Amino acid sequence: MSDKSDSFIDNPVEGPAFPLLVKVMATALMLAMVYWGAGAEQQIIWREFSSGAAVLFGGALLITVVAYVWILKSRTSIDAQAIEQTWIWKRRVLLADITQAKFIYVPYLSWLIAPRLIVRAGPGVSVFYSASPQVQRVFARLMSGK
Numbered sequence: 431m432s433d434k435s436d437s438f439i440d441n442p443v444e445g446p447a448f449p450l451l452v453k454v455m456a457t458a459l460m461l462a463m464v465y466w467g468a469g470a471e472q473q474i475i476w477r478e479f480s481s482g483a484a485v486l487f488g489g490a491l492l493i494t495v496v497a498y499v500w501i502l503k504s505r506t507s508i509d510a511q512a513i514e515q516t517w518i519w520k521r522r523v524l525l526a527d528i529t530q531a532k533f534i535y536v537p538y539l540s541w542l543i544a545p546r547l548i549v550r551a552g553p554g555v556s557v558f559y560s561a562s563p564q565v566q567r568v569f570a571r572l573m574s575g576k
Contacts, residue, residue: 439571442509445562447517448501448544452561456501463494506560508568513547515558523558525572527551533573535566547572 496518506515514522530550536543544559547569560566 443564444507447504447559449561523551
């Protein structure tokens with residue numbers, strides 16, 4: 431694919447990684463966890479709560495909140511050199527390094543199932559989500575080799 435990357439993309443494109451409905455569902459799940467967690471909190475006997483349980487609880491809460499925040503703010507971009515997605519850690523793959531790619535897009539359900547590009551570059555596999563029609567078009571062009 432490296433021979434196509436030089437003139438593959440005229441202008442860089444960028445957009446949200448996840449569709450609005452996925453963000454709304456994530457928010458609803460977070461609100462539900464807070465609501466039922468507050469109800470469960472009244473039943474916990476805090477003096478019997480061990481240090482290990484507190485660390486486990488705190489770690490699970492931290493992971494959940496961080497993943498939720500990044501679902502809301504994650505963005506995917508592609509230019510003539512690389513595909514990039516912001517997440518807890520930034521994912522970046524050079525187009526010249528891609529050896530295999532697969533674009534997963536379900537027509538009429540992209541509002542629910544986030545379209546994604548799965549690429550193999552070297553020994554690893556990276557997944558780039560995109561809710562942006564402009565980014566999805568570039569992903570489709572990448573797959574067709576145009």
